[in-house]
Each structure stands twice: as C-alpha cells, then as structure tokens.
Amino acid sequence: MSERPPVFAVRDLWKVFGPKADRVPGTPDLAALTAAELRERTGCTAAVRDVSFDVRKGEVFVVMGLSGSGKSTLVRCLTRLIEPTAGAIAIDGEDVLSMDRARLRELRRHRAAMVFQHFGLLPHRSVLDNVAYGLEIQGMGRAQRREKAAEVIGKVGLEGLEDRRPGQLSGGQQQRVGLARALAVDPQVLLFDEPFSALDPLIRRDMQEEVIRLHHEEHRTMVFITHDLSEALRLGDRIALMRDGRVVQLGTPEEIVGRPADAYVRDFVRDVPREQVITVGAAMRRPLAGDADSGPALAPTATVSEAIEALARSGDAAARVVDGGRLLGVVDRERLLNVVAGTAEATGMTGATGPGEPPGAPGARAEAGRAALR
Numbered sequence: 001m002s003e004r005p006p007v008f009a010v011r012d013l014w015k016v017f018g019p020k021a022d023r024v025p026g027t028p029d030l031a032a033l034t035a036a037e038l039r040e041r042t043g044c045t046a047a048v049r050d051v052s053f054d055v056r057k058g059e060v061f062v063v064m065g066l067s068g069s070g071k072s073t074l075v076r077c078l079t080r081l082i083e084p085t086a087g088a089i090a091i092d093g094e095d096v097l098s099m100d101r102a103r104l105r106e107l108r109r110h111r112a113a114m115v116f117q118h119f120g121l122l123p124h125r126s127v128l129d130n131v132a133y134g135l136e137i138q139g140m141g142r143a144q145r146r147e148k149a150a151e152v153i154g155k156v157g158l159e160g161l162e163d164r165r166p167g168q169l170s171g172g173q174q175q176r177v178g179l180a181r182a183l184a185v186d187p188q189v190l191l192f193d194e195p196f197s198a199l200d201p202l203i204r205r206d207m208q209e210e211v212i213r214l215h216h217e218e219h220r221t222m223v224f225i226t227h228d229l230s231e232a233l234r235l236g237d238r239i240a241l242m243r244d245g246r247v248v249q250l251g252t253p254e255e256i257v258g259r260p261a262d263a264y265v266r267d268f269v270r271d272v273p274r275e276q277v278i279t280v281g282a283a284m285r286r287p288l289a290g291d292a293d294s295g296p297a298l299a300p301t302a303t304v305s306e307a308i309e310a311l312a313r314s315g316d317a318a319a320r321v322v323d324g325g326r327l328l329g330v331v332d333r334e335r336l337l338n339v340v341a342g343t344a345e346a347t348g349m350t351g352a353t354g355p356g357e358p359p360g361a362p363g364a365r366a367e368a369g370r371a372a373l374r
C-alpha cells in the first residue's frame, strides 16, 4: 500500500504548564520524571510529553484517553490554540510553529476547523446565518455564503430548520449546526473536541454515523478526541491512546484490542468484545496441504465473530481466508476460540511491525471492526 501523505506531522511535541516550563523537555532528568514527581519537583504539569505521530490524508485519527490525559491540549497545539513548549508540527509540510498571526488565522479558518462540545453558536442568529458565519469572517459575499450554507445544511440533515434560532433546536441538532459551520469552510481537516459527549446515547450514535458518512463520502480528514472507547473503536482508522501526556499506543482498533502495548492498554480494552474487532486476517494460520478444499471462504477483513457464525452454519472445523481467489490462511475453531477467550494475542501470521504501522490495509481492517461495533 502506498502511504498516504500526512496532513499533520507532529514530532517530539511537549506542552508543559507551570513555572519555567521551557526547561522541562530539554532536561533529561526532568523529562524522565513521572507526572506526579514532575509536579512535586517543579510545580509543572506536562500535559503533552514527547508525542510524535502523523495524521494521514483521509483518515479518522482518534485521540483517546481518560480525563486529564492530555487529549485537548494535544489537539489544541495543532493549530496553536495552545502554544507548544517544544517540538515540531507541520501541516502539509508547512511549519506551524513559525506561522505569523495572519497565517495562523488562515490555518484556523480555512485549513483546520474545530468542532467543540459546546457548539459556540450565536444565539440571535438563524441556523443559516450560524452556518454561514465562518464564510462571513472569511469575507465571502452574503448571497454566495447563504447559498453555500444552505448546501451544507442539506448535507447534515437540517433542511427545513434554516430559520430557527439555536435555542429552538435539540442538542443533537445544535451539534449538527456546529458541524455544518465547520464543514462550510471546506477545511482540509476537521478537529473534533469531544463533540458528542453531552448528547444522549441515541443522538450520539446518529452523530457518529454522520461522521462515518462524511468520512466515506467526502473522505474528510478528521482528528477526533474522545474518552469513550467504543466511540474510538467505532470511528477511528487509528487511535492514539494517551496516558499522562504520553501516547502509550498508536494503532488500528484491531491492533489496540488484539495487541495491547502494555498492561495499561490491556486493562483499558479488557471489556471489548474482541471477536467483533479482530479480523480473520489477523487470526489465521498459514494454509497446509489440503486446506484449499474445505470450509467456508471468508475475506481477510471478516471479523472473528463472522467466522464463528459461518462455521456454525456450515458445520466445518475451519474456514478459509481468501482474497481474490488466493488462499491466504485458515482459521480453525481453536484459533477463533482463543480470540474470544483472549488467550492468544492476535498477532497473525503476517507478524507485527512497529506500533501504528501495520502491514496490509489498516483502513479496511479498522472498517471491519467498526462495522461490527455499529
């Protein structure tokens, strides 16, 4: 697979709050301290600690972690809503840290639009004018921006509500207005800061579907903060799991669930139904002589859960994993049970590569996991 170029490239990023914050990243003794030790020794909080990652074009990149792990600080650093202490950030190869005020404004207005949990809508303006607001501050003429706003309102399913004020909308509808406003400026990347956490579960699911749809139909690049694991697994092509300012694992949902990097991640994903996330492509063994002839055929992106169902129906002992007519491997009952029981790491016969850089097509496998969780 050819690597998609990064939209954001983040390297060795630090954000330290507190007195003389600058000295922390450059002083190995301080940089090595735990969060609690650092606070005690220096009075500083390292909200983001030595984080590096790329956000690839067209992917949904989820930043997940418990409250206080540094998610918001990290994402706010991307457009310098919070000024990083050390490190490098580039958008499309352009250095973000050296941008002047005008360039930064342009970055935030045109290139990386933020959708907040509290939608920041203007209460005295109609839905249409709220959606058009971003275009207005870009200097677009009234007729043109209203036309564009109406088009985006249609996209997010708010037709007929154009003339309402935000106060006359439900929470979910308000969030759609916030989303439409961000979309109207046609940004390269959408940044979501826990946008759905205040919504009730059904509406939340609706909005998640909306994000998935935008991802599929418009191939939007999105960075999505959440503290909710099932939301992360449902939406993310890749997930950066944060703890105390560090990214403890970066990978596809399948990798995070199937190959947790450490005890913390393992504990975090303990209750996830592995068979709904892990694919037969990861669980299979190499084919042996005679394997080609029997058992149902599954695509490598099929989940373990789908494989179990196929075997239950056919009565066979094993299923074949095939791609374009080629036999890739075999999953037998024992392998499938091991995934369900969590007694085998789903490393697959292709073996592991570095964290976050799986072989094959991570997007497709993440998609299989998401489909299962929907």
Ligand SMILES: Nc1ncnc2c1ncn2[C@@H]1O[C@H](COP(=O)(O)OP(=O)(O)OP(=O)(O)O)[C@@H](O)[C@H]1O
Residues within 6 Å of the ligand: 017, 018, 045, 046, 047, 065, 066, 067, 068, 069, 070, 071, 072, 073, 074, 227
């Ligand atoms: N302006 C600030 N001054 C000092 N410390 C801060 C500041 N902003 C954030 N922090 C600290 O940095 C750490 C990371 O905070 P951040 O808000 O990024 O976490 P989060 O993962 O987004 O949390 P939540 O899910 O609760 O929003 C926390 O310990 C927080 O107290």
